[in-house]
Amino acid sequence: MTTSAWFDCSSGAAGDMILGALLDAGASVAAVQQAVDAVVPGSVTIRTETVKRCGLSATKVHVDTDPSPPHRTWHSIRALLTEAALPEPVRERAQSVFSRLAHAEAAAHGTAVDDVHFHEVGALDAIGDVVGACMAHHELGVSTASSTPLALGSGRANSAHGGIPVPTPAVLRLLAAHGAPARSGEFPFEMCTPTGAALILSMCSSWGGMPPLRILGNGMGAGTRDLPEIPNVVRVVLGHPAAGEFGTAESGADEADTPPATDAVVVDANIDDLDPRIWPHVLARLMAVGASDAWLTPILMKKGRPAQTLSVLCPPHLLPAVRETIVTETSTIGTREYHVGKRELAREFTTVMVGTAAVQVKIARYRQRIVTAQPEYRDVVAAAEQLGIPVKTALARSIAAAERMSPQ
Numbered sequence: 091m092t093t094s095a096w097f098d099c100s101s102g103a104a105g106d107m108i109l110g111a112l113l114d115a116g117a118s119v120a121a122v123q124q125a126v127d128a129v130v131p132g133s134v135t136i137r138t139e140t141v142k143r144c145g146l147s148a149t150k151v152h153v154d155t156d157p158s159p160p161h162r163t164w165h166s167i168r169a170l171l172t173e174a175a176l177p178e179p180v181r182e183r184a185q186s187v188f189s190r191l192a193h194a195e196a197a198a199h200g201t202a203v204d205d206v207h208f209h210e211v212g213a214l215d216a217i218g219d220v221v222g223a224c225m226a227h228h229e230l231g232v233s234t235a236s237s238t239p240l241a242l243g244s245g246r247a248n249s250a251h252g253g254i255p256v257p258t259p260a261v262l263r264l265l266a267a268h269g270a271p272a273r274s275g276e277f278p279f280e281m282c283t284p285t286g287a288a289l290i291l292s293m294c295s296s297w298g299g300m301p302p303l304r305i306l307g308n309g310m311g312a313g314t315r316d317l318p319e320i321p322n323v324v325r326v327v328l329g330h331p332a333a334g335e336f337g338t339a340e341s342g343a344d345e346a347d348t349p350p351a352t353d354a355v356v357v358d359a360n361i362d363d364l365d366p367r368i369w370p371h372v373l374a375r376l377m378a379v380g381a382s383d384a385w386l387t388p389i390l391m392k393k394g395r396p397a398q399t400l401s402v403l404c405p406p407h408l409l410p411a412v413r414e415t416i417v418t419e420t421s422t423i424g425t426r427e428y429h430v431g432k433r434e435l436a437r438e439f440t441t442v443m444v445g446t447a448a449v450q451v452k453i454a455r456y457r458q459r460i461v462t463a464q465p466e467y468r469d470v471v472a473a474a475e476q477l478g479i480p481v482k483t484a485l486a487r488s489i490a491a492a493e494r495m496s497p498q
């Protein structure tokens with residue numbers, strides 16, 4: 091059954107607070123440490139401490155790092171994540187968080203995305219927070235999430251460049267890319283960091299108060315300060331969606347079983363003069379900059395010319411990078427762009443064994459029924475190699491094992 095999370099970010103959000111909330115809700119430090127070690131072996135230690143915030147018990151995360159880590163660009167962090175032995179959904183979410191941060195920082199400072207240096211806004215500390223939170227979210231089996239509007243704070247924050255205004259430019263860029271709701275909040279300091287905003291945006295597809303849930307658990311992740319007025323925590327509540335049971339406005343079966351549509355953009359271009367051998371490279375580049383999908387449709391253009399329509403689906407914050415890739419890598423001199431609502435079934439991941447090889451399977455449900463179970467192709471190929479069997483046999487065995495594990 092689908093597990094949903096609701097984040098209470100009314101006291102703001104930071105990477106360590108989100109990780110603390112997910113650990114407090116039941117994710118294991120050992121799994122988080124293993125995921126972080128897969129990306130930067132031996133460089134980061136995750137510790138937790140039980141503290142009080144406004145008299146309430148909460149989990150404070152400490153990310154102990156190598157004292158003089160190398161400065162890392164988005165380009166180098168993307169490579170580390172690509173190579174790391176991580177569950178696929180953890181890799182994808184961590185890449186999406188760093189991609190959002192890189193685009194926001196690049197836009198705020200007018201620099202190239204690939205060259206954004208993760209120093210304060212990254213390095214080992216952020217790898218610990220981001221990879222750790224993505225792993226904890228995965229381990230808890232969360233498939234849909236929502237959040238209160240983010241409280242941002244006001245005043246000034248210190249950065250490597252001196253005092254910067256709060257809400258900080260990177261946080262505003264991150265929120266603007268999604269049209270996400272936010273408010274200033276009660277306090278004259280930075281309540282929401284770029285990493286906190288990027289993590290919440292990557293996990294949450296809707297905003298507001300707690301939705302109808304059959305409650306399974308909750309967690310409180312402590313911020314550094316203990317404020318006398320309100321608990322300085324991110325709270326997470328876990329539960330099974332229960333809209334249908336409570337007969338609320340959201341109780342239509344479709345609404346209860348599919349997360350709300352998220353804003354996405356489709357970019358199209360009709361192209362009749364690109365050497366066809368270049369197309370696979372163009373599609374690969376578009377996926378590498380973070381497009382959700384990129385495809386070609388054969389068409390007959392004006393003057394009877396055979397051509398291709400290139401179509402790219404991407405989140406709004408990636409539009410500048412997608413546009414740049416299309417105009418530099420293809421021969422088009424223009425694009426058509428339109429906003430669409432992107433709706434996806436909630437996904438769960440499970441691991442099945444094919445002989446001695448582990449294969450991860452993506453499962454989607456509609457109205458509680460499994461409607462698709464797809465083994466990760468990369469794991470299937472690795473299993474075939476490991477067991478010395480054809481890929482088609484490994485694929486058939488993976489699907490059969492998934493169906494045995496998750497009967498309808």
Ligand SMILES: O=C([S-])c1cc(C(=O)S)c[n+]([C@@H]2O[C@H](COP(=O)(O)O)[C@@H](O)[C@H]2O)c1
Binds near residue numbers: 260
């Ligand atoms: O150092 C830079 S460039 C920097 C830029 C910005 C912008 O908003 S632009 C913000 N910050 C501050 O760095 C710390 C760390 O943030 P994390 O997300 O890594 O926790 C935070 O105070 C930011 O406001 C730095």
Ligand code: NI
Binds near residue numbers: 199
């Ligand atoms: Ni910055």
